[in-house]
Amino acid sequence: MDRLVERNETRISSFAGMLGIGGIALLLGGLAFGMPGKALEASLRGVSVWWDVLFPALFPFFVLSEIMLGFGIVHFAGKLLDPLMRPLFRLPGVGGFVVAMGFVSGYPVGARLTSRLMEQSMINRDQGERLVAMTTTSDPIFLIGAVCIGFFGNTEPALVLAIAHYGGALALGIISRYRVDKNESKTGHPPGPAQGSRIRSALAAMHQARLADGRPFAILLQQSLQSSLVLMMIVGGLVVFFSAAMTLLVDSGSLILFHHAIAGLLDLFGLSPHLAPSLINGTFEVTIGAKAAAMSGDAGVTLPLVHRVAAAAFVLSWAGLSVHAQVAGLMSRTPWRYWPFARFRLLHGLLAMFIVYLIWPLCH
Numbered sequence: 001m002d003r004l005v006e007r008n009e010t011r012i013s014s015f016a017g018m019l020g021i022g023g024i025a026l027l028l029g030g031l032a033f034g035m036p037g038k039a040l041e042a043s044l045r046g047v048s049v050w051w052d053v054l055f056p057a058l059f060p061f062f063v064l065s066e067i068m069l070g071f072g073i074v075h076f077a078g079k080l081l082d083p084l085m086r087p088l089f090r091l092p093g094v095g096g097f098v099v100a101m102g103f104v105s106g107y108p109v110g111a112r113l114t115s116r117l118m119e120q121s122m123i124n125r126d127q128g129e130r131l132v133a134m135t136t137t138s139d140p141i142f143l144i145g146a147v148c149i150g151f152f153g154n155t156e157p158a159l160v161l162a163i164a165h166y167g168g169a170l171a172l173g174i175i176s177r178y179r180v181d182k183n184e185s186k187t188g189h190p191p192g193p194a195q196g197s198r199i200r201s202a203l204a205a206m207h208q209a210r211l212a213d214g215r216p217f218a219i220l221l222q223q224s225l226q227s228s229l230v231l232m233m234i235v236g237g238l239v240v241f242f243s244a245a246m247t248l249l250v251d252s253g254s255l256i257l258f259h260h261a262i263a264g265l266l267d268l269f270g271l272s273p274h275l276a277p278s279l280i281n282g283t284f285e286v287t288i289g290a291k292a293a294a295m296s297g298d299a300g301v302t303l304p305l306v307h308r309v310a311a312a313a314f315v316l317s318w319a320g321l322s323v324h325a326q327v328a329g330l331m332s333r334t335p336w337r338y339w340p341f342a343r344f345r346l347l348h349g350l351l352a353m354f355i356v357y358l359i360w361p362l363c364h
Helices: 002-034 036-071 073-089 094-105 109-119 125-135 140-152 158-176 195-213 217-251 256-268 273-284 286-294 305-318 320-330 338-363
Strands: none
Touching: 002 036, 002 217, 036 073, 036 094, 036 109, 036 140, 036 195, 036 217, 073 094, 073 158, 073 195, 094 109, 094 125, 094 158, 109 125, 109 320, 125 158, 125 338, 140 158, 140 286, 140 305, 158 305, 158 338, 217 273, 217 320, 256 273, 273 286, 273 305, 273 320, 286 305, 286 320, 305 338, 320 338
């Protein structure tokens, strides 16, 4: 009986999701026909962001991550980082490699590496969901160069924004370690060896992984380039789509109710409702949302810098539906689920905002 009820609930939610997606697709299609110039302009802007920023930033990391997996470097790092990752985050040591790569190279590299680890059964679903939530972060170059220098016009917010963004991600990882999925079996590596033999064990794991892969370097490089190019095309398509969709929805006034709801929530929590445009833009696309957060505010109102930095911290940590779609595409071949990820992203955004307000007086 319980299974029957669960199946019916699943069917109802699936049907409702299909109706919702279908309705949004019809709305966007109608808006594109009604405003073809706006759609073309926004699409070209998305192509420019992909080609000028994302392709050179992400493509080398995609290729390198595949090569490092093939050579067993990830397995080597996993053995060394196991004593740190398990007590802090309840994750195997290979998660430490993903954290480092995700923080350095930015979204969606963490999702790419997590999906590969899940495909190789090195982490289970619960671990993968928590790991990809923690490692979906901006890279430091984008945070400091594009957001602080490019949008805010100075490096003053850089330290606070970095502490809030990356500190919020680490706090999210610690908080999520207490999440228990009863449907998941306990998998992962057993506790590591003693310190004296840890390096030898790591080298042995690297050697075994390389032998198990078995591909010559030329073949490994060729396949890494091919798979990375396919991923970059998917990322580019999603960026263009969400850039056009957000522009059409905003310019048509379709988001006016959403704007009022966000402004009301901000006012309820004692924040300026003039931050609503940046949060709405950031809901869809992180770059446009961060740029809007750095501006004066809605209707030309000049807002204190701390409020704008807090809004930028939320936008960077939420990451935008464009990044969400990129992560979903990269994780599509695994049992990963989107809704836990969305809840983690929202929590990360709220944590980052809280940290900004907490440490701002200490840094200024």
